[in-house]
Amino acid sequence: MRSNSTAVFSFTVICPCFTFELVWNSIIPKYAAIDSMLDQINSCLDNIEERNEALNGKLHELLESNREARREFREQLPPPPPDEEPESAEH
Structure with missing residues (x-):
């Protein structure tokens, strides 16, 4: 196992640009997938x-x-008789 990490380290020291390119190329599809998902979420939120x-x-x-109907x-209810108090006042 140690030989693998040494090989990667040695490779990084020998050619850092190539290693960066490999890492970058592996990251770009992940960001593209995230970007696509965010676009879909944004579209759904716009729809909502x-x-x-x-x-x-x-x-x-x-x-x-409803306000107009009430x-x-x-307006259609007859006015209460003037000599009677409303029921809510009696109780």
Whole structure:
């Protein structure tokens, strides 16, 4: 085992540029794979953001629709008789 590490060390001393090139060439595909995964994640997050914005818009429309329906419902209710107190005040 020692002879292998000595050989690598000797090789590094003899030709450091070639060793750097070997290491660099082995690292580049890993970074490229990570970059590709990050691109895919970014694309998914963009998709989620678009869906979130669409849902948020629909929820605001629904909220406004509910407010309008409650307003219309209250307008249709007859007013309480003036001589009676509301039930919540009696209890």
